[in-house]
Amino acid sequence: MIASLTEQEDLNFLLTNRIPRAALTRFMGWFSKIENPFVRDASIACWRLFSDLDLSEAKKTEFKSLHDCFTRELRPGLRPVDPDTSVVASPSDGIVGAHGRIQDTELFQIKGAPYSLLDLLGDPALVERHRNGRFLTLRLTSSMYHRFHAPFDCRIERVTFVHGDVWNVNPIALKRVERLFCKNERAVIETRLPTGEALTLVPVAAILVASIRLHFLDLTLNAQSRGPNVFPCDAGVHKGDELGWFEHGSTIIVLAPDDFEFAAGVTEGARVKAGEPLLRKPSP
Structure with a gap:
């Protein structure tokens, strides 16, 4: 049967x-x-x-x-970055998951499964910068290219590493485990756009993958990491610059300003590649 x-x-x-x-x-x-x-x-x-x-x-x-x-690199030229200065590019290959407007400070891992910005980020000041903004979840499967890149010209100001669990992050687990992204190990990468607005990346670790390599800090963060969990930094990066990698498949949550709109073709279940448009800032 x-x-x-x-x-x-x-x-x-x-x-x-x-x-x-x-x-x-x-x-x-x-x-x-x-x-x-x-x-x-x-x-x-x-x-x-x-x-x-x-x-x-x-x-x-x-x-x-x-x-x-x-953690393989790709042959040069295979992930061209959208040159449009109004576009936030995908930081990685991935499958688009939940995305939309942040309702005050609430967002979703799947439809009907909310979690809060404060639980995810742990910093009330950063929560305020993303209140009523945009969010998008990218899921990397185990076979995908695992390196991730800067989605925009920006300055990385701080990284906070949050110790946690290593639940699977596939859709089946997201339906069964409440606030899963807030329970797993993750890095909160705070960046500032040239306009002064906040753009935040949250790489979330998962089972078999609880290691996140960040080149600009020359660190690999995982359960064995000791010492400070908050890393102030002042690293300028250009759109498409490699930021680091996952050791296996996982998830990246992108938090963007409220005046950005989702690019054409960004729908739940769509596959995107690093460098392709995710969000766009409308012309004045």
Whole structure:
């Protein structure tokens, strides 16, 4: 008998969440960095078997490890950045999830599942800068290009790393776990646009992936990170500059000013690539 959709979703949730998430994530972090040809080849072959992994765009044809493959660079020119100065470009490849206007300080992980800016960001001052603004969620699957880039010319002012859980961030988990993005490990990257407005990126970690590399701080943030959780910085970046990477698939939440509108073709379920338009500031 063919299992119902609900039964399939229940099984998916059980296999990807009702397990020792943190321990499995730590193990995967260690295992993925093993530089052994047999381990590397077997791991990548298994990954291909269960996903739509396509390495034809990769800059390299040989990888040292599974981790090296996860965090692969692409051949130059494959992610051209929209040059329009009114456009906020996608920081990564991804699938568009929930998006829309922030209702006062409330946004959604899926329809009917709200969470608050304060729970996500933890900073009342930053919440005020995004009150009634725009939000968009980008989900990266395990097989996608995992590096993320500056969506606009801007100045990065501060990064706050929030320790947390490592729930799966797929749509099945988002339907079952309230305020999931506010529970998982995440980095809050505060940037300032040339106009003075706030544009904030929130890379959210997930099971198997709880490591976020940020080049401009020369740091990899994860459960083993110690010391300060708030990192003041003053880094100017141009649209398209590489900011860092995830170690596996995950999510980026984009928070934009209220005077930006969503670009044509940005609909839930749409696939976008790094550099393509996400939002646009209307002409005066």
